[in-house]
Amino acid sequence: MNSDHEKPDILITGGTLLTMAPPGRIMDNPVIGIRDGKILFVQQGPPSLSRSMTAREIVDASGCIVMPGLVNVHSHLAMTCFRGLADDLPLMTWLNDHIFPAEAKFIDRKTVYAGAMLAIAEMILSGTTTFCDGYFFEGEVGRAAIATGMRGVIAQGFIDFPTPDRPGRSEQAAIAERFVERWRDRSPLVTPSLFCHSAYTCSPETLQTVKAAARRTGVSFQIHLAETREEVRLLRERYGRKPVQHLRDLDLLDENTIAAHCIWLGGEELDLLAEGRVKVAHDPESNMKLGAGVAPVPEMLRRGIDVGLGTDGCASNNDLDLFGEMGMAAKLHKVFSGDPTALPAERVVEMATIGGARVLGMADRIGSIAPGKEADIILVDIRKPHLTPLYHPFSHLVYAARGADVATSIIGGRIVMKDRCLLQIDLAAVMEEVRRIADRIREAGFHHKADPL
């Protein structure tokens, strides 16, 4: 195993491993070998086994849960610049009077890059190793991923009103294809994708043009779907259709479509999503904070729909901690259904790892710990009072752990965080840059004043 040509770059030894790959999902005292960015082998101890091996770096996982890095299937990274700018407002007021105007005025290449860098720092510090983003100036998000060693799906955004990166609606197909071609083989860390904001902000023509470009270039197509009652009302008025029916009629439903939110839909529409093998991004904290509603996730899972967890952007959450989303998903669906057995802990961890990988079409590369997969691995330190004692690792991950418990993170075989220190990011500079952007936003009067109680 450990002959010279197969000598691992990194060995992870000890702790409790959750592979998220059947069979035998839990392994005590594992030894994991990593080489050339990939997982070379996964073996059960004894601890003496690892002592007979050598590697460039040995990572001691004693006292830790070792698991695949988390996969955030829906986010808008640059919106860290707007974190906490406007809360506790009616959804359309929040969007039309605060977020859209702030984006029109302040979103440019520089702010997208700065916001994405801050988001990536926060995500690594809370255990995420792959994000999926949709926004404007999306190339800047790709640059930030490469600069930090983060893995990401970057989706160029389309919407029918003028955006900071495109004053008109012209040449959508060419822009979409150029974006994909530019990013297709640029880095093993970055996967291009295309994103239409929604069926109420994009015309049928825009939706079909962008989806066609996605099909031609073989990338995923993302869209916000059935997020609010207002969206359902608007689409009924304009097209006489429910949201999912509308997308079906436009031939947008297939296994490379990722639909975010999916709250206001009935059984017939869920059947359409299942038949089309459409993937779903579930964003419980954002849905709750905006008062949007509760997605019927247990019904989706019963139909075999792949569901992953997302944070959404920082203006509606207001953090990027997937541990928070795991706890929220597990608890929200219990109280909403009145069934405390709904979404058990292990199923939720699955959604945040291999389930998310399936949503992104990357389950052959990420989402579990098995030989041949990318070495995207996190160590969660459970030697903490709030994680003591330990009866079930899955329970702690969902009901007690927080992003801040993640000690070490490896992405593509590169250690990006060790003992809570980010190794590829100048954190002070990244925070200072976004503080300066926030100063400009505040000075321009975009700062929503909360009413006194």
Next chain:
Amino acid sequence: MNSDHEKPDILITGGTLLTMAPPGRIMDNPVIGIRDGKILFVQQGPPSLSRSMTAREIVDASGCIVMPGLVNVHSHLAMTCFRGLADDLPLMTWLNDHIFPAEAKFIDRKTVYAGAMLAIAEMILSGTTTFCDGYFFEGEVGRAAIATGMRGVIAQGFIDFPTPDRPGRSEQAAIAERFVERWRDRSPLVTPSLFCHSAYTCSPETLQTVKAAARRTGVSFQIHLAETREEVRLLRERYGRKPVQHLRDLDLLDENTIAAHCIWLGGEELDLLAEGRVKVAHDPESNMKLGAGVAPVPEMLRRGIDVGLGTDGCASNNDLDLFGEMGMAAKLHKVFSGDPTALPAERVVEMATIGGARVLGMADRIGSIAPGKEADIILVDIRKPHLTPLYHPFSHLVYAARGADVATSIIGGRIVMKDRCLLQIDLAAVMEEVRRIADRIREAGFHHKADPL
């Protein structure tokens, strides 16, 4: 101000102060003087002001939010021993087949003390400075509070079946009064109280006996109320009454009664609670995880009912982080009502501080930062990526911060945590003690095996 006889023991300087006491709840660059455990003065900078003062200890709060310590109005500290023992089960299975039997077998003086010590460590590390507990062997919880410098309300528990600390139902009045007398003036940190588990596990006679003892001794009376539909059904069967009506008929409703949960009640019952000036402990995470339901908190607040936040015990949450409860309360009531303006951030922080103090009848001593009050103060370090940038401090506390962001904690003028280090607790020993208890529980076969997915 700074003459010798009024020289403060501690000065806190800098940062952003949330006093939670009107008017002017937000103050930049404050200087807070502490002497003999109490707040001596609160002044607005300039920074030069503090340089002219002296004190035994200067606490630099630059980059921090300075605020009253959080008040956890409902918990069962010793249940840290059962953290994650049994999850994702129907409520009555969880209670009758797991929790009650585990308590019968493993709860004794030693395990209550060990579990309470672990709980207090976790609570201090997540910003709580006052807890309210109800359990058995409650004197051990009082001892743990004194040993750690934590502030607590300790309520001896009563229930009609045999408990580890009382094999029969005899002498309830004498036991209750003896408990209160023993703890009445023992320490400024500890306030005695009495706790009946519920109206479905305590007879009308038990409820009235214990409430009478509480009235005679002038302490608060706590009870779980209207937590589940099953409770409502049982009480209707037995007494032909709704839960609140039942307590009203037994004359248990007054301003010294603290009712936990209060989920399954209608407008008429809310009116009864408001008229009786009954206090409510809201425990959103526990209610969600057990699938119990959603308490009508906005309706309570509209009626002027005092509502505080609680974590409940670690077997149903599974942590004691009130920051999690703040975020959960803010989001849960938005999605449940469909109104994103429900429970705005500032109102939630109020519930977790001065609101909780009102619930415990301690608003004259704790819950806000003002001269004469106990010096129970926390510093939340906001120089973190997930708390950058800062537009509104209340927003960050509720929607982005976590317990792990609390850097320093002062209780009764004593620094109990500094830069995340607990100063009064041997954390390794406390965790090891509970791990040993968990080993015994696991060996006895009390470890619920989750079904494979």
